[in-house]
Amino acid sequence: MNETRRDRDTEGRARNARPRDxxxxxxxxxxxxxxxQPEGVVRTPHETxxxxxxxxxxxxxxxxHEVFEDAWKSGPSSERELWRGLAQMAVGLTHxxxxxxxxxxxxxxxxxxxxxxxxxxxxxxxxxxELIDWAQELAxxxxxxxxxxxxxxxxxxxx
Numbered sequence: 001m002n003e004t005r006r007d008r009d010t011e012g013r014a015r016n017a018r019p020r021d022x023x024x025x026x027x028x029x030x031x032x033x034x035x036x037q038p039e040g041v042v043r044t045p046h047e048t049x050x051x052x053x054x055x056x057x058x059x060x061x062x063x064x065h066e067v068f069e070d071a072w073k074s075g076p077s078s079e080r081e082l083w084r085g086l087a088q089m090a091v092g093l094t095h096x097x098x099x100x101x102x103x104x105x106x107x108x109x110x111x112x113x114x115x116x117x118x119x120x121x122x123x124x125x126x127x128x129x130e131l132i133d134w135a136q137e138l139a140x141x142x143x144x145x146x147x148x149x150x151x152x153x154x155x156x157x158x159x
Contacts, residue, residue, distance in 0.1 A: 019034075020036060022058070022059055022060045023059075023061070023150065024063070025098065036063070036066075037055075037066040037067055037070075041067075041070050043067070048067055049124060049157050049158060053157050055067065056151075059097075059150040061091070061094045061154070062090070062094045065087045065090035065091045065094065068084075068087035068090060069083075072084045079123070081117065085113070086115070087111070088108075088110050089111035089112070089131065089135050091107050092104050092105070092107030092109075092139070093108070095107060096138065096147070098147075101145055104139070105140075105142045106139075108138055108139040109135065109139050111135055112132045112135040112136055115128050115131060115132055122159050126157055126159065127157070129159075130156065138153060
């Protein structure tokens with residue numbers, strides 16, 4: 001039997017110590033990777049949006065998703081769907097850039113659906129309507145098969 005030793009913390013949970021590329025794909029151990037986002041960082045909504053926008057524009061939507069996930073987990077319950085929807089859109093862009101067209105389109109649409117209850121409101125200055133339009137349009141293009149460039153397709157978060 002070939003057992004693979006996995007990185008675990010003291011409670012047995014995976015630590016994800018393996019290096020990753022800019023789209024979050026695992027690389028072989030010892031390969032230089034992109035520095036991961038620290039987990040569990042509590043940021044203001046403005047800090048979250050600024051950091052996520054920087055990562056999206058750098059072609060790192062997987063890392064942007066981690067920033068949104070922190071906001072979703074640490075923010076008020078009334079905003080969880082907002083941050084979760086943004087995280088899903090970032091993961092959708094990640095999958096689309098990795099060539100997973102079906103998963104990318106599905107997550108882009110799921111994220112747009114999570115944002116739709118916010119309507120034309122601009123919570124924290126986020127352009128909800130524009131983001132929903134962006135996600136729906138990109139999902140349609142992704143379904144036709146082309147892999148997308150994550151940096152070139154980065155959405156503008158603030159309206």
